[in-house]
Amino acid sequence: MLLAFDAKQKLKLSVTRNKKYLSNYLLEEERVVGAMLDSNKLVPEGGGKYKYTVTSFKVFQLDINPVVSIAVENKNGVLNMSALDSTLDGLGIVDDFNLILKANLQATDIGLEGEALLGVSVSQPSLLKLVPKKILESTGRSVLNGILLGIKSRVQKQLVKDFLDWCESN
Numbered sequence: 001m002l003l004a005f006d007a008k009q010k011l012k013l014s015v016t017r018n019k020k021y022l023s024n025y026l027l028e029e030e031r032v033v034g035a036m037l038d039s040n041k042l043v044p045e046g047g048g049k050y051k052y053t054v055t056s057f058k059v060f061q062l063d064i065n066p067v068v069s070i071a072v073e074n075k076n077g078v079l080n081m082s083a084l085d086s087t088l089d090g091l092g093i094v095d096d097f098n099l100i101l102k103a104n105l106q107a108t109d110i111g112l113e114g115e116a117l118l119g120v121s122v123s124q125p126s127l128l129k130l131v132p133k134k135i136l137e138s139t140g141r142s143v144l145n146g147i148l149l150g151i152k153s154r155v156q157k158q159l160v161k162d163f164l165d166w167c168e169s170n
Helices: 019-026 029-036 133-169
Strands: 002-014 042-046 049-053 057-059 062-075 078-089 097-107 111-123
Touching (some): 002 133, 019 133, 029 042
Antiparallel strands (some): 002 111, 062 078, 078 097, 097 111
């Protein structure tokens, strides 16, 4: 049985100091991605591609360890991120696993605005066959929301701090 769930987050972040340099900062792709995600779990692979090990988490006593290949591109002043490939460790053998990531971030008159969609489709692991599909999907949405909220919090704190540090060094 295939499980599918997703989560979305929007970001509207007011930036007042040095706001006019936000567009130039977003061109510093590797730096921006490292500030948005945990740079200790991010491996640049060149050409706008990165491998990211998502923070491990527990679902129904199973340790889940997703690893995602991400493409990053700055097009017309918008930083776009999308998942290219993903693997999943921790659920035992699953027939199908697909992770969808579509995110963007741009400088606006108020500061930074963006949105992210994170979705998963996966075959129901044999270890969880007795758990109803609705409960698994609800739990999955909750986990994805938690991941996106963590990234949003990081953008609100770490990315803004890194932006201000970048402004001071330039």
